[in-house]
Structure formats: C-alpha cells, structure tokens
Amino acid sequence: MLLPEIKEREYRFKLALRMGLPIFGITLAFVSSTLITSYGSLQSSFYFESILIIAFSIYFIFFLIYKGFDTKITDSVTKVFTREYLYKYLEKEIKKNKEYSLLLVSVDNLHYINDNYGIKNGDKVLQKTIEFFVEYLRDKDISNFPIGYVKGGDFVIGLKGNKFKYKTILELLCLKSDEFTVDSIEVKISGAINDTLFSNELEYLIEDLFVQRNETKNQKLLRENQNQINPNTLESYVINALKSKTFLVQAQSVFEDKESVIRECFIKLKTPENKLLYAKTYKKVLNKLGLMIDFDLMILEQNILECTKKKDEIFAINISPSSLRNYNFLAKVKELMYENPDSKNKIMFILSEVEYYYNIDRYSKKLNSLREIGVKIAIDRLGSLHTSFLYLRDLDIDVVRFDSYYTKDIEKKDNMSIIDGYTKIAHAKGVKTWVKLIENEELKVEMDRLNVDYQQGKYLSALETIYEK
Numbered sequence: 001m002l003l004p005e006i007k008e009r010e011y012r013f014k015l016a017l018r019m020g021l022p023i024f025g026i027t028l029a030f031v032s033s034t035l036i037t038s039y040g041s042l043q044s045s046f047y048f049e050s051i052l053i054i055a056f057s058i059y060f061i062f063f064l065i066y067k068g069f070d071t072k073i074t075d076s077v078t079k080v081f082t083r084e085y086l087y088k089y090l091e092k093e094i095k096k097n098k099e100y101s102l103l104l105v106s107v108d109n110l111h112y113i114n115d116n117y118g119i120k121n122g123d124k125v126l127q128k129t130i131e132f133f134v135e136y137l138r139d140k141d142i143s144n145f146p147i148g149y150v151k152g153g154d155f156v157i158g159l160k161g162n163k164f165k166y167k168t169i170l171e172l173l174c175l176k177s178d179e180f181t182v183d184s185i186e187v188k189i190s191g192a193i194n195d196t197l198f199s200n201e202l203e204y205l206i207e208d209l210f211v212q213r214n215e216t217k218n219q220k221l222l223r224e225n226q227n228q229i230n231p232n233t234l235e236s237y238v239i240n241a242l243k244s245k246t247f248l249v250q251a252q253s254v255f256e257d258k259e260s261v262i263r264e265c266f267i268k269l270k271t272p273e274n275k276l277l278y279a280k281t282y283k284k285v286l287n288k289l290g291l292m293i294d295f296d297l298m299i300l301e302q303n304i305l306e307c308t309k310k311k312d313e314i315f316a317i318n319i320s321p322s323s324l325r326n327y328n329f330l331a332k333v334k335e336l337m338y339e340n341p342d343s344k345n346k347i348m349f350i351l352s353e354v355e356y357y358y359n360i361d362r363y364s365k366k367l368n369s370l371r372e373i374g375v376k377i378a379i380d381r382l383g384s385l386h387t388s389f390l391y392l393r394d395l396d397i398d399v400v401r402f403d404s405y406y407t408k409d410i411e412k413k414d415n416m417s418i419i420d421g422y423t424k425i426a427h428a429k430g431v432k433t434w435v436k437l438i439e440n441e442e443l444k445v446e447m448d449r450l451n452v453d454y455q456q457g458k459y460l461s462a463l464e465t466i467y468e469k
Contacts, residue, residue, distance in 0.1 A: 024057040075149040077123045078130050086148025090158050091202050093146070099162045101195040103170055104209035105133055107153030109188040117185055126153065128182045129189070133157070136176065140169055156206065163195040192216065204231035211284065229281070237277060238285045241269035242294055248276060248468045249302065253461035254316070254434065254454045262348065262454060264316045264436075266463070267299055279318070287320075296323045297332055300347075302467055304336055307346040314376060316348040321357070324349065330366060337373045344374030350401070352380040356387045360394050368396055378434065383418055392426060399454065400426050401434040407443060407457075420450045427451070 034050075073085045081089065094100050107113075107129055114122040130147070133155070137145070146158040159166055170191050177189035192212035199205055208231070229237070241247060247269050254262035269277040286292045296319050307315040323329045337343060349370070357363045367377050376398040382388040384403035392400050402422070406415040423433045438444050438457030447455050 023060065024054075027053050027057045078126050078149055078155075080130060080155065081146060081148030083148060083150050086146060086150075086156065087202060089146050089148075090156075093158055093160075094196060094200060094202060097160055097196075099160070099196060101159045101161060101163045101166055101193060102205050102209060103157040103159060103166060104150075104192045104213055105129075105155050105157065105170075105173070106190050106213055107187055108190050109186070110153030113185060113187075121183070121185060125182045125185060125187055129153075129180075129187060130155065132177070132180060133173070136173055137169075142166075142169075150206070154210075156209070161195075162197065163193045167193055190216070199231050201232070207231075207288075234277075234281070235285055235289065237271045238269060238282050238291070239289070240272060241277070241282075242291060242298065245298060246270040246469050247299075249299070249306075249466050250463045251315075251466045252456060252463050253313075254456040255460050256454055260313060260461070262314045262316050262434075262456075263310075263466075264350070264456065265299070265303060265466075267317075270469075292320045293323045293326055293329050296320055297329065300333065301336060304340050304343045304347065306466060308340055308342040310346075314346055314348050316350055316378065318380075319349040319351060321351050321353045324351070324366060324370075325357070325363060330369070333370065333375070334373055337375065345376065347374070348376040348378055348399070350378045350380050351391075352385065353387050353391075354385060356390050364395050371396065371398070382422055389422075392429070392431065397431055399432045399434050401436065401454075404437045407435050407437045407439075407447075416446060416450065419447075419452065423450055423452055 073081060075082050080086075090102070107125065110122060110125070113125055133147070137143070137157075142159065148156055150156050170193050174189060174191050177187070180187050180189060190213055192209045194205055194208050194212065196205075198208055247267055250266045250268070251263040252266070253260040254264060256262075267279060269282050271277065283292075286295050299317055300319075303315045303317055307313070337347070371377060377395075378399035378401055379388050379391045379395070379397055380401045381403040382392065382400045383406055388400065388403075391397065400422075402419060406419055409415065419433075419435070426433050432453040434454035434456070435447055435452050436456040438447065438455050438459050440459055443457075444455060444459060
C-alpha cells in the first residue's frame with residue numbers, strides 16, 4: 001500500500017472515531033447515570049436493553065470506520081465524480097437503459113497550461129471548463145447527468161439515449177469553445193461521442209472515445225462509427241488470425257531513377273469469413289493484448305522467405321519501435337537473418353514514433369546491431385512528427401520518408417521548400433529520402449528536381465498481392 005493510501009485510511013479512521021465516539025459516550029453516560037440514580041428500582045429488561053444499545057453503538061462506530069475506507073465519490077478539484085465511482089455508476093446505467101451515450105470532453109492543452117501558468121491555474125481551468133460544459137448542456141435542457149474525471153484533462157459524461165440525439169450538440173460545443181478562455185488563458189477543447197450500439201461494455205466504450213478524440217482532435221465534425229466491428233469480435237478476429245497465420249500481404253514498388261528498388265508491404269489480417277482487417281483497425285488491438293511482437297515476427301518471417309526469391313529488391317515493412325527495443329524480438333530477428341543469409345540487405349524496417357525514446361544511446365546501439373547484419377532502417381513521417389527529425393539527427397539510419405501531407409497538395413510551394421530543406425539535411429548525413437503519394441507527372445517532375453531519392457505512388461505503381469493465406 002502506498003503512503004498516500006495509508007495516510008488517507010488513517011485520516012478516515014480518525015474521522016469515523018470522531019463521529020462515532022460521542023454517540024457511544026452519550027449512550028454510556030446515560031446508562032451509567034441511570035444505574036447510579038435508580039439502581040434499586042431497575043427492572044431486568046433495562047440491563048438487556050442497555051446491552052443492546054451499547055452493542056449497537058459499537059457496531060455503528062465500526063460501520064463508520066468501514067465506510068470511511070470507501071473510495072471518494074467526487075474529485076477534490078473539479079467536484080465531479082471520481083473515475084472509480086463514475087465507472088460503477090455508468091455500468092449500472094448501461095445495464096438499465098437500452099440506449100445510452102457517452103460523451104468525452106477534453107482539455108487538450110492542460111499539460112501546456114500547467115507548465116506555463118502553474119498547477120493552480122491548471123486546476124482553475126478545469127473547474128471553469130466543467131462549469132462551461134454543464135452550463136452549455138443546461139441551455140440545451142440537459143440536466144442531472146453523471147459527469148466524471150477520467151485522466152489529465154479528460155471528462156466523460158453519461159446521457160440517456162443514442163448518440164444521434166447528442167452528436168450535433170457536441171459539435172456545436174466544440175465550435176463554441178474556440179474562443180473559450182480562463183483569465184486570458186486559451187483553452188483548447190475537443191470531444192467525441194459513442195453509444196451502446198458500438199458495445200455494451202464500458203471499457204470498450206471508453207477506449208473508443210479516446211481513439212475518436214485522437215483521430216478528430218483538429219476537426220469539428222465527429223467520426224461516424226456505426227459500421228465498426230464490435231470490439232469483442234474484433235479481438236477474437238485478431239487472435240484467430242495470429243494463431244492461424246491467416247493474412248494478406250500487398251506491396252507497392254518504390255522507384256529510384258525509374259528502377260524499382262524497394263517494395264513496401266501492407267499487411268491485412270483475415271477474419272474467418274475472409275474479410276480483411278486493415279492496420280488502422282487491428283494495431284490498437286495488438287498493442288492492447290500485448291501481441292505486437294508476435295505480429296511483427298510473423299510478418300517478418302514471411303517477408304524474409306519472400307525476399308530471398310527476389311534478389312534485386314528490398315522488402316520494407318512497418319515494425320513497432322517497442323518491438324525493436326525488446327531483447328527477445330531482437331534476438332529472433334538476428335536468428336532469422338543468420339538462417340537466411342540471402343536476405344542480407346533485403347529487409348528494411350520502417351519506424352514511426354510519436355514520443356522520443358529517452359535512452360537514445362541504447363536505441364542507437366540496437367539499430368546499429370541490426371544494420372550490421374543487413375537490416376536497413378527507415379524513419380517515417382519526417383516533417384510531421386518531431387521525433388522523426390530528432391531520430392534523423394541522433395541515429396544512424398539509411399532512409400527517411402516524408403509525411404504524406406507534403407505531397408498531397410503540390411500547389412503549396414512552401415511544402416516543396418520544406419522537402420528541399422530536409423532533403424539537403426538528410427543527404428548531408430548520408431541518408432536517402434523517400435516520398436509517397438506520387439499521383440501525377442507534375443509531382444514526379446518536382447520530386448526529381450528536388451533530388452528526392454525514392455518515389456512511390458499510384459502514378460508509378462499499383463498495389464500487388466504477394467502473399468495470401
């Protein structure tokens with residue numbers, strides 16, 4: 001038990017005693033006084049009643065002590081339900097109501113506010129934001145709803161009825177919050193909504209809210225999810241696909257000077273009904289179930305076998321950075337490479353990571369050990385994730401790939417200038433550059449002018465199925 005928990009129990013124990021002892025003391029004083037003043041005329045029933053009263057007083061004290069150990073109902077800062085109590089409340093509401101919606105509202109820049117304005121002001125922002133939420137919903141004739149604190153700047157509201165009843169209200173709330181400030185502190189608010197049509201299990205509903213929030217953080221329109229697979233079913237699909245190794249690999253050629261030199265692989269898992277699950281759908285499940293390493297190894301084994309048949313091309317596959325930092329995964333990769341010597345310099349790992357890995361020296365050593373046995377390393381989404389530039393700066397890698405944002409709109413000349421600048425930086429370090437989404441001749445000519453090494457897109461090559469089971 002942690003010290004805060006111990007201290008909280010001590011505090012509640014003392015509080016319960018302070019509440020119960022006066023009652024016990026009054027009861028004891030009354031019985032004692034009666035015994036002293038009326039001892040000779042007391043009936044036997046008095047003794048029986050006195051024992052019962054004292055026993056109930058003791059029971060009451062212990063009951064108060066026991067209840068004092070219960071979890072607090074409200075958050076001390078915002079006065080909304082704590083997460084533990086909110087979850088219990090919502091689980092009962094979901095069981096009781098056929099249609100029930102959950103609404104997530106988040107203060108996205110809370111970390112920034114705490115760092116720059118202080119924690120006290122951060123707490124004030126949370127308080128005022130909750131008041132803003134509640135007042136807005138009351139104006140829409142929505143009241144007496146459960147609202148609770150989940151984490152950071154995230155709050156969940158429970159509402160009776162399906163999400164279509166409240167979707168427009170939430171979108172208007174996000175729009176109205178654009179100019180919301182607390183004492184001149186700008187507050188960035190985002191939201192998401194789902195309902196029991198998605199799942200009847202609270203855990204899956206909460207997780208989906210955060211997935212939606214992350215996908216639409218910079219948008220005012222919410223994601224539609226009525227066609228999503230039930231999360232229980234999705235988990236069973238993923239587990240079954242890994243056990244039976246049923247998946248499909250498609251590849252698209254990547255060109256250097258009109259020659260196909262790399263084939264990027266796209267993996268789709270197969271359901272028992274032969275439907276396909278895309279990476280965006282299954283990767284979160286793999287992470288949640290702790291199966292990402294198993295998945296990466298399964299795909300790697302198949303690609304090593306395939307690449308030995310095509311000696312003139314490199315097979316590029318997306319690998320989770322956390323897998324690469326796992327000792328067992330790294331050992332298995334080296335074992336596979338040694339068992340398949342023809343695969344040397346024919347495998348490329350594409351890495352993408354939001355957070356910069358703190359122990360960069362250790363990470364660098366692991367990547368270098370892979371490069372020594374013939375595995376090439378590419379860093380993805382340069383120009384979008386700040387970690388991509390930091391990894392370009394700090395790691396020894398072979399290729400860096402630009403985020404697709406820069407090639408979606410060739411009319412934006414600033415994008416071309418950024419690609420030009422990053423390409424010069426990469427080349428100065430001996431790292432090759434790679435762009436995707438080359439959709440027309442004009443964009444290809446522009447990439448040639450900027451000396452981008454590798455180019456990929458529908459204009460150059462279509463997807464091709466290279467493996468299916």
